[in-house]
Amino acid sequence: MAEAGLAAGKVDGGVRSIARAVDVLQLFDVDHPRRTLREIVALTDLPKTTVVRVLATLDALGLIVDQRDSTYSLGAGFLRWVDLARSLWEVGADARRVMTRLVDTCGETVNVYIRQDLSRISIAQVEGTATVRSVVKTGVPYPLETGAAAKILLGGAPESVLRQLVECRTDLDVDSLRREVLGISRAGYAVTHGERELGASAVAAPILSADGRVLAALSIGGPTSRFTADRVDRYVDAVTESAAEISSIGLGSVEAFL
């Protein structure tokens, strides 16, 4: 839930309303262009009266369309931001080609993650070819303290970010997290098993700017059962090579905002 992403103690009524609006809106995606009221209530776990009120507000603002048949769809109001979001965040075609070749090599889903505040967000994804594959949602903030991509991104984050992360997660120790991130930064790649989710593994490497800053993390992810020691060796080679290639090609105009 979006609300979970908000620091405890900072949630007041207005803030909660905005978070709920995002919770409702993020149920709509390419696979779910329409949603019924029942689905929205069930998936957000909000009271029906709250959902109805949020939907009516978003409808009036053009962000939701009440189809008048108990279904809702995303409103044309989002066009306000589509062009800007694409020009800011879309990964260039050359970089996408490298991602696609990496999928062809490894068979696993490939993502480019960036750090935004205390979250990681996938800005591009090319799905793996196997039946059982990893699929994340682009544009959705995920936690920044677990997973291979997160560790790579932390390698380029200021010390204050590590401290803030540890503040929000009492089970984290800032010194051991820092040591781990530093080690990964020196090695040039990260491998994690079951950190984000049981049964999910990942290999990630940094995409760097011309002056060596960590811009993003190139990551492949899939079921732990496929990430055996042998395959991980191959995956590490492929991912670090592809990340270096994208670093030299450039991510596209998104680099200006990272």
Add this chain to the structure above:
Amino acid sequence: MAEAGLAAGKVDGGVRSIARAVDVLQLFDVDHPRRTLREIVALTDLPKTTVVRVLATLDALGLIVDQRDSTYSLGAGFLRWVDLARSLWEVGADARRVMTRLVDTCGETVNVYIRQDLSRISIAQVEGTATVRSVVKTGVPYPLETGAAAKILLGGAPESVLRQLVECRTDLDVDSLRREVLGISRAGYAVTHGERELGASAVAAPILSADGRVLAALSIGGPTSRFTADRVDRYVDAVTESAAEISSIGLGSVEAFL
């Protein structure tokens, strides 16, 4: 302001917060990818403390990025909806070509408007070639009771929409509005001068589905000084012809949601 779009009496605290969030977000567009706190406060006319709170909330939700230099930009969180919004609302390339040819013919800005609830929204725009031209924002809800495009869209709207519009605008008379809309519907085009804005004129015609429903309005707009009687005659021919062409080509996948 987005809040103005919400029916009086229905605005409570939560609703107001969502409207304010949209007010802040819609300041960001291709021409303004970054905004300073000062600009946001001035343009929304909200108290600075409110703006700071809304920005912090949107930041935590991934929709805004605090660049840490007193500027803010649109967050990668919008990628959640970019693909869906484009597949739902993007006008097809063939229809856009007709729009571009219409601009070449008339020199005026061309828009395709759809009706969403009690608003009209531009889902596609090709700007005119003159120095003084009409420019509207795509994705932003505009009033449905004034302007050529609005009158065309009302021709395809149910009676209940006219009634609701009149309820919100005590200076409107439902019978005369209905008569006007019916007349325009029969003529097949609308011409308005200074209805939406003093000095702005427009000519619009309906884009129809295969079974004759009004899907959208094709509209050209510009300064009244250029919309002389002679030119308007030419404009009406060009717009009705282009609208008929788009009707037969089809608007694209957006038709499924209109």
